[in-house]
Amino acid sequence: MADRISDAEHAVMEVLWEESPLTAQDVAERIAPERAWSANTVKTLLGRLLAKQAIGHEADGRRYLYRPLIARDGYVAGESRRLMDRLFGGRLAPLVAHLAERDALTDDDIAEIEALLKDLKQ
The missing domain is CATH 1.10.4040 (Penicillinase repressor fold)
Known part of the structure; x- marks a missing residue:
């Protein structure tokens, strides 16, 4: 993995390390409430992590399930x-x-x- 993970992306990774695979909505619901992130914010972070190849995803009907690719x-x-x-x-x-x-x-x-x-x- 060439690109560093930001603090915000790390919060998403912690959720996925705890439990996966999860949908974007699942991740948004598990993020610390004090962050008050919208589902769109979480989706943006998931997109960045996909680009960095820190996570992977698979289609599950009309949604995606995300899982960490790095331990x-x-x-x-x-x-x-x-x-x-x-x-x-x-x-x-x-x-x-x-x-x-x-x-x-x-x-x-x-x-x-x-x-x-x-x-x-x-």
Whole structure:
């Protein structure tokens, strides 16, 4: 997938990753209500995602059913790597330090990181 997914398109992808295939109307009904998007807005976003080959569709009578063509795990891994590369020179330690300095890590987060590091060392 060459083109990046926008924040708005990502909201549509989250719905489709949760459940698919769905119609455009189904997606519109599942989008977070605070977005207050019309069905036309959702259809525009679906069209963009089709063009980017992030989703596929199949005819179901007079409507289309949409499904993701990219896995959420792969997308998240790519976005995480881009963030680290762009902001932290590709290194994880400065990212964790940045979060820790701003009290953005809870005790649970720290315990989870410690457990991950322990597993990695073994």
